[in-house]
Amino acid sequence: MAFDKLELNEIEVWDGNHAAAQALRQAQVDVVSAYPITPSTAVVEGYAKFKADNLVEGEVVMVESEHAAMSGCIGAAAAGGRVATATASQGLALMAETLYQASGMRLPIVLNLVNRALAAPLNVNCDHSDMYMVRDSGWIQFDAFNAQEAYDLNLIAFKVGEDHDVRLPVVVNQDGFLTSHTAQGLHPLSDDDAYNFVGEYKPMNDMLDFEHPVSHGIQTEEDWHFEHKARQHADTMNIVPAKIDEAFAEFERISGRKYNHIEKYDMDDAEVCVVCMGTSVETAREVAKEMREKGIKAGVIGIRVFRPFPFADISEALKDLKAVAVLDRSAPGGAAGALFNEIAGSLINTDTKVLLSGYIYGLGGRDLTKKHLVDLYTELQANADAGKLLTQQQQFIGVRGPKLAFL
Amino acid sequence: MLEIRWHSRAGQGAVTGAKGLADVISTTGKHVQAFAFYGSAKRGAAMTAYNRVDDKPVLNHEKYMEPDYVFVIDPALVYTSDVTVNGKDNTKYIITTHLPKDELIKAQPKLEGKEVYTVDCITIANETIGRPIPNTPMLGAFMKISEMYDIEFFKESMKRILKKLPQKIVDANMIAIQRAYDEVK
Amino acid sequence: MSKQQGWDEFEIGAMLRSFDGKIDECPAFTPQRDRNYSQNSSHVASVADWRLIKPVYNKDYCIDCQFCWVYCPDVSIISRDKKMIGIDMDHCKGCGVCVEVCPTNPKSLLMFPEQADEETEIASWPTKDEKEE
Amino acid sequence: MSEIKKIKNLKEFSTSADRFEGAHLLCPGCAHSIIVREVLNATNDDLVLAASTGCLEVCTAVYPYTSWDASWIHIGFENGSTAVSGAEAMYKALKTKGRLKQPDRNPKFVAFGGDGSSYDIGFQWISGCMERNHNMMYIVLDNEVYANTGGQRSSSTPIGASATTTPAGSVSYGEKRNKKDMVAIMASHNIPYSAQVAPNKWKDMVKKIQHGMNVEGAVFINAVSPCTTEWKFDPKDTMHLADLSTDSLVFPLYEIIDGHELNITYRPKNIVPVEEYLAAQGRFKHLFKDEYKYLIKEWQTRVDANWAYLQRREEARV
Structure with missing residues (x-):
């Protein structure tokens, strides 16, 4: 190896983007094909700087659009090596076509999706519209609630996605600015420990193996298309969850940090609970703790693995609760929130009596304050006490003007 | 929980200053958070940056803050933005200005009755670093007012954080930090 | 390849191999008659x-x-x-x-x-x- | 750099072992496969190929059959170029890291696309690949129409051609705009080599492909591909149409080195009137009505002017 290693401190103060870039460096990614977009740009800039400083040996291909970025990733992954990129928002929208192609071709690629609102109106700040837009694109999706997790989940993403029984691309979500540009203290792994965890890339059906020529991205008509998609879905449902468990367990062994498909906080005896994603999970934990002091048995569930969606974990965790709020950070566009629907889907056909309400919040970076969450838990407790929803099923929080509520 | 709000213009180094401060504090075993509000506005636009410091992990990601300290590193912002917003009774204001404190408060009555400290970070930066980057001097002033760390320890820590810069610039920053420490009133 | 083949009976990915087994040299040096085509090469169709x-x-x-x-x-x-x-x-x-x-x-x-x-x-x-x- | 395959004459060429297989699903008489065979047979090196969505792609890799005996990838309509550029980047990375499985091989990276995926929807992607100067070759199979989807106009469709989205009718002579000059546009990226080729001039083709594969950097090739279905001629006449296209100078054969030095590589002994080229194709049938005959004259004037321009550029040696 001709590149230099970095000596890291036990605690480094990094923001989420830099944490992700460090993970790409430690995983010794072979090709980064990318196009810059706020707030994800620093992930790619970070990798490019590592290359400029001889800290990685991979190729940096700065293409002319996000669609080309993922196209380049697909070509590189099919050629047979470790591949990663980063994008957000409109960039993801432009890339969307190729996301389906990457997963259908069963190519492991790690995409750092730094969650940002979708125009119009144009907005560079965080919401989860981009994450939701590609939720059915066949990618495994992890969600980081802070910079440490963005780092950890990148390493885990390579390990899971590249497994020969999985061979699926992985999105690592983090909140734009709230995580990507927020510096916090992290405990990174050493370069050796991180690389040994991810492991050497093991090629499969690689185009650069000239002893086994392979055609990638072939066409299937109605006689075969369904079988290919069925296989992909079956593998995602049947194989991927256990592979994620294995990777989480091994990661815990080397780091002491334990990850789960859903992250439960104070749920053992909880009566009311908030289900959400991103940095809101942590803010909700802080508020839940304060609500406990006021006598409300509050808990929080954070969705760590958004795809494959943890239906069984959710229904088990929520079945005995009295009232649950599901927070969706995306404009629902004439429906219930997507996470609300997933949670509702996890509970239907069970005999739970839990009251479910949905909240749309935080669009375009609108602050989710502790006060919002205090009010929300208070409302949940009122529902629980009444044994029925006292509000409409869908409410908007944090928006100016007359109260918005639907359904 | 210690909370700090920075008022700055984009390009004046508030984000770097906030992250640098977080880095120094982190080495002492405390938990830190440093972030900023960005828009699409370019260099020169008013912006805010934030620090949170606590003995336990910082979980709160809300942007709303009732700060313990407000740093104003550009002299005009004290007039053009409300630096006292969400202030508490005991919030301390460290403000970059060439004016004496009483004239500043006369010019901006919102500061009346607040705990205000003044230091001319712009002039200090111009005279030491050679550029109007007032972030490190502000931290020198903060060390004096907060008595958070011994100034020599703080300067040593900042040397480590600035180590990628040319030695001349690092040295100039050390002088700037010390001057602001000495000159803040 | 049988039309009856089920979803669990083919290799993952939208991919096909041209030859069975390993080829030792670039096929440009092997006449078609000497190649070990797979059942997925259109050559056999x-x-x-x-x-x-x-x-x-x-x-x-x-x-x-x-x-x-x-x-x-x-x-x-x-x-x-x-x-x-x-x-x-x-x-x-x-x-x-x-x-x-x-x-x-x-x-x-x-x-x-x-x-x-x-x-x-x-x-x-x-x-x-x-x-x- | 690998050794260039020796091909003195057609007999020697015919000893090539094809890496493109029959029982593909292209129309009888399709020029695409003739061009692909000439390209693939021009080299003995390993190949990493890509195709953008289009006739070639949908006819050569339909489950459960592939017609390709070399590594091949298709992603979408617009990104065959970028797919191969990504593979080329991976090759470089693995070479640096010493992780190539067969480090002694000298793969060539080649992407094919139709004029739809090249002149139009994939234009930006190709431009990106050329600008980044990947060590790759991009080849347009230019049949001047979206043949795969049933004959819609492209920005390569020439004036007067009837296409399904620019049909000739009682008050229209069909396409109103002339095709854009892709070779000139791509040469303007200052790539080491760009050229126009035709399948009937196989030797010129082989020479250019070999040259292109052995220069370091991005290469752009535009290949005229007469389309029996959309140009509307009998499948047996594909090579006749190719001859008419080069000998009427509608498709002059030339190369541009380093973005500026232009060489004409074929000068027909007997230049065929453009009218003959047009008359051989159903898509231009309506031009022979009295009211549109002026367009045929304009065609000839345009082709003459372009030929004069190419000759002036060649002479100028700039």
């Missing part, structure tokens, strides 16, 4: 049923110029050691390009109805066309 008319090859007039070989869109002219030796009727779609590019007089390739008998047609092959330039 046939498009003979596309054909309405077919080329018949009369080697008596052939000068082995290889125009038919280079211009065949369906890789159906079989050449060995610089000699034209026949037509791969599994892959020929009957386009007639080979006949058009044949420079001999009379032509060494002519199109006939699919059901025509090759020996009969060769026996009654046209003679030299004097009007051709």
Whole structure:
């Protein structure tokens, strides 16, 4: 190896983007094909700087659009090596076509999706519209609630996605600015420990193996298309969850940090609970703790693995609760929130009596304050006490003007 | 929980200053958070940056803050933005200005009755670093007012954080930090 | 490959292999007849049923110029050691390009109805066309 | 750099072992496969190929059959170029890291696309690949129409051609705009080599492909591909149409080195009137009505002017 290693401190103060870039460096990614977009740009800039400083040996291909970025990733992954990129928002929208192609071709690629609102109106700040837009694109999706997790989940993403029984691309979500540009203290792994965890890339059906020529991205008509998609879905449902468990367990062994498909906080005896994603999970934990002091048995569930969606974990965790709020950070566009629907889907056909309400919040970076969450838990407790929803099923929080509520 | 709000213009180094401060504090075993509000506005636009410091992990990601300290590193912002917003009774204001404190408060009555400290970070930066980057001097002033760390320890820590810069610039920053420490009133 | 094959019976990914097993050198050095094609190579498939008319090859007039070989869109002219030796009727779609590019007089390739008998047609092959330039 | 395959004459060329297989699903008489065979047979090196969505792609890799005996990838309509550029980047990375499985091989990276995926929807992607100067070749199979989807106009469709989205009718002569000059546009990226080729001039083709594969950097090739279905001629006449296209100078054959030095590589002994080229194709049939005959004259004037321009550029040696 001709590149230099970095000596890291036990605690480094990094923001989420830099944490992700460090993970790409430690995983010794072979090709980064990318196009810059706020707030994800620093992930790619970070990798490019590592290359400029001889800290990685991979190729940096700065293409002319996000669609080309993922196209380049697909070509590189099919050629047979470790591949990663980063994008957000409109960039993801432009890339969307190729996301389906990457997963259908069963190519492991790690995409750092730094969650940002979708125009119009144009907005560079965080919401989860981009994450939701590609939720059915066949990618495994992890969600980081802070910079440490963005780092950890990148390493885990390579390990899971590249497994020969999985061979699926992985999105690592983090909140734009709230995580990507927020510096916090992290405990990174050493370069050796991180690389040994991810492991050497093991090629499969690689185009650069000239002893086994392979055609990638072939066409299937109605006689075969369904079988290919069925296989992909079956593998995602049947194989991927256990592979994620294995990777989480091994990661815990080397780091002491334990990850789960859903992250439960104070749920053992909880009566009311908030289900959400991103940095809101942590803010909700802080508020839940304060609500406990006021006598409300509050808990929080954070969705760590958004795809494959943890239906069984959710229904088990929520079945005995009295009232649950599901927070969706995306404009629902004439429906219930997507996470609300997933949670509702996890509970239907069970005999739970839990009251479910949905909240749309935080669009375009609108602050989710502790006060919002205090009010929300208070409302949940009122529902629980009444044994029925006292509000409409869908409410908007944090928006100016007359109260918005639907359904 | 210690909370700090920075008022700055984009390009004046508030984000770097906030992250640098977080880095120094982190080495002492405390938990830190440093972030900023960005828009699409370019260099020169008013912006805010934030620090949170606590003995336990910082979980709160809300942007709303009732700060313990407000740093104003550009002299005009004290007039053009409300630096006292969400202030508490005991919030301390460290403000970059060439004016004496009483004239500043006369010019901006919102500061009346607040705990205000003044230091001319712009002039200090111009005279030491050679550029109007007032972030490190502000931290020198903060060390004096907060008595958070011994100034020599703080300067040593900042040397480590600035180590990628040319030695001349690092040295100039050390002088700037010390001057602001000495000159803040 | 069976049409009955289920979703769990093929390799993951929208991919196909050209050959069975490993190939030791670039296929550019291995004649088609010596290759170990997989069941997923179109080489093992046939498009003979596309054909309405077919080329018949009369080697008596052939000068082995290889125009038919280079211009065949369906890789159906079989050449060995610089000699034209026949037509791969599994892959020929009957386009007639080979006949058009044949420079001999009379032509060494002519199109006939699919059901025509090759020996009969060769026996009654046209003679030299004097009007051709 | 690998050894260039020796091909003195057609007999020697015919000893090539094809890496493109029959029983593909292209139309009888399709020029695409003739061009692909000439390209693939021009080299003995390993190949990493890509195709953008289009006739070639949908006819050569339909489950459960592939017609390709070399590594091949298709992603979408617009990104065959970028797919191969990504593979080329991976090759470089693995070479640096010493992780190539067969480090002694000298793969060539080649992407194919139709004029739809090249002149139009994939234009930006190709431009990106050329600008980044990947060590790759991009080849347009230019049949001047969206043949795969049934004959819609492209920005390569020439004036007067009837296409399904620019049909000739009682008050229209069809396409109103002339095709854009892709070779000039791509040469303007200052790539080491760009050229126009035709399948009937196989030797010129092989020479250019070999040259292109052996220069370091991005290469752009525009290949005229007469389309029996959309140009509306009998499948047996594909090579006749190719001859008419080069000998009428509608498709002059030339190369541009380093973005500026232009060489004409074929000068027809007998230049065929453009009218003959147009008359051989159903898509131009309506131009022979009295009211549109002026367009045929304009065609000839345009082709003459372009030929004069190419000759002036060649002479100028700039």
